[in-house]
Amino acid sequence: MTRPSSPLWTPSRSLAPAVSSPFTRRSLLRGMMAGGALAAIPGLAGCGGDDSSGATGGGTATSLGSNFSDEVPQQALKDSIDAFIKKSGIKVDVNTVDHEQFQENITSYLQGGPQDVYAWFAGYRMKFFADQGFAGDVSDLWAGDMGDGFTDAFKQASTGNDGKQYFVPFYYYPWAVFYRKSLFEEKGYTIPETMDDLTALCQEMQKDGLEPIGFADKEGWPAMGTFDVLNFRQNGYDFHVSLMAGEESWESDEVKSVFETWRSLMPYHQKDALARDWLDSAAGLLNKKVGMYYLGMFVGQAFTKPEDRDDLDFFVFPALNEEHGTDTIEAPIDGWMMSPKPEDEKAAKQLLAWFGSGEGQDAYLKSDPNNVAASSDADTSGYNALQKKAAELVGASANITQFLDRDTRPDFASTVMIPSLQKFIGSPEDIDGLCSSIEEQKKSIFG
Template sequence: MSRRSLLRGAAISAGAVTLPSLLAACGGGPGGDGKTVTLGSNASDAVPKTAFQSAFDAYQKQSGKTVKVNTVDHNTFQENINRYLQGSPDDVFMWFAGNRMQFFAEKGLLTDISDVWSGFKGFSDALKAQSTGHDGKQYFVPYYYYPWAVFHRKSLFQQHGYEPPKTFDQYTALAKQMQKDGLTPIAFGDKDGWPAMGTFDYINLRANGYDFHASLMAGKEAWTDPKVKQVFDLWRSLMPYHQKGANGRTWEEAGQSLQQRKTGMAVFGLPHPGTQFPEAEHADLDFFPFPEIDPAHGQDSVEAPIDGFLMSKKAKNKDAARNFLTYLATPVAEDSYLASDPNNVGVNSGASTAKYTELQKKSAVLVAGAQHISQFLDRDTRPDFASTVMIPALQTFINKPDDIDGLLNSIERQKKSIFAAAD
């Protein structure tokens, strides 16, 4: 599954995105028959779309109810989520945990499902926390997660005798060697606006630690802080080893370059390279944790976004929706999905790992061993700040990595305005 695009129209005041008829057509319609639940889906890629349908088919067979799926491509869904929820949304829709859920809960666009959550089993306290709004109520049903790391081909590393680096200096040295060997070291595409956030987050987490990262995302730290400048300085030192023209390249194209052996590594989430590799080549895909920068923080943090389901405030069939969400929280529902999609990891402790690929097993170990788990920049901060400030800022940095002071001054000015307005 593609990692989401940001909601460029997240803030109502932005008013920059026109709701396309495609998304406007989604929704439960007037009334409800009690037997049909409508679902707004952003799973337009073939693999997750098929996997979700397997889970929905199993529910329909078990319950005798009908799930009407309204699928919209990723970018369209994310870019218009705010207007979608204020219009005629579906009963249930796919979205993200943490801040991205809390944002819409605070706006009164979600239905409290604490009553449903009270019967859930197999979810950790950490998962419950990521499903809980600032008001202490639950709004989100977690379904799966996937870690971000540095992906590569096993065979390519074996061919050239490369060793997975553990430190930033080793990472840089490996990139230099790849360049000498005729490879573009790091696959990179940021046309969609969000992929570069993964690299920023990891450099920040490794250089400054999770607490500073979380505080920066919450608007409590200055972007002009020398710690943030260090992040961009370190990233700038890596730019000569990234694919050129990243702002004109999609993440899919970057993933394809890795599959085609044109590039040596890529900072991705688990689903991204997996969907660009033929099934026969999945066993050749591997990853290593983003390298250590400051030994005080080591590699103790992992980006592992959680995806799942929510009920819209305007749901027409709330009883049917609650019944559906109860099913989606079961190990059986996760097993039905993961049987067709090896690019994610189930969150319910009762979900079966018997059919996990080596990469899924390695992902589960990576996350289980982390001291801190972040949700990705666009989920850990305000959506409007991520979309209206950080997307253009990071794309500007990619084009002009030498004016770091000017860039950070601009980010800080805009941050103060956005976060002050929210207080």
């Protein structure tokens, strides 16, 4: 695949992204919701946030499958839905399921019949399921007022291989290296620009009694972000996209060098990563026991006090290769899809149009300011410093990826990459054997 001739995302229309054709290689991450068919899948009964919100009066209703299972996004979603109910009078039956559980059972859920509206992700995996007939056509929403709030980039990321739209973007969030400004000021640390700088900073932090790099992979997905950034920093965007598409060998010197670089950073990572979830590492960053943390902007969920949130900042992961510099970042787009056969299509599309509106996204971000609104109609005047900086970062980046398990086949991501990366974390010695195993499995899946 050739490098795009223009930036994938440009800071037009309130810094909403603009993308070129390589966006078709991208797709998803964690799981989603349940109810109905999901109730029959072991371990996928709805968790804590299950809720039936309703307006007074009669019968118009729709159902929503949600993967917003963490406390902050769960409340924020409720706020947005409550505002929708108040405005429309449409009842919304919400069922929330842990996102990791759903990731493992997404195909069974979709085959069994999803709820009217369900949470999902832009790009490759949206297309993957749309191709199989698991998504309803929402092209009419894009042709209406809702579509006016999005750049062509968002529309492209929401378009299936048949040219129809199957997705409504809700928000996006960049991945970067997060840190506390007061800790860096107190210790006299400087922002690293190269790998040598990063290594030297890690060594300083260790001398100061800190764990330099927060790291957690109990859920299986966080380590994918580390692989991604090392790969596109070292080998460039084009190689990374081709690798995710199954077009490059996992036994290549390029891939092996990624794992070798990662292994060299292991002494600076938090130990016992497979027994720790991402919020545990975020708490370490909050409590100044961890110096830095490469994660999505949602790390801010751990920073609930205003003074702590104001102290949170980020920098892009340093350059590894002068040829590629820091020209690529990850900034996944989360949003919503519709069942191919909703019980009430009109009500379902009204809810989707709400989620795609600036008003609907404002209602969400008021309670969860750890993302950036996808619609250019959203009110950015209330953005905190982190949101403003994130929008600027995305707008200025030449290339955007969606995250490993959104950029490749779902079966390859879940059955091959999660266990392979966890095996590497637990025992990073045999890189040749690891790469050989991944390549063999890749061939059987991609054909």
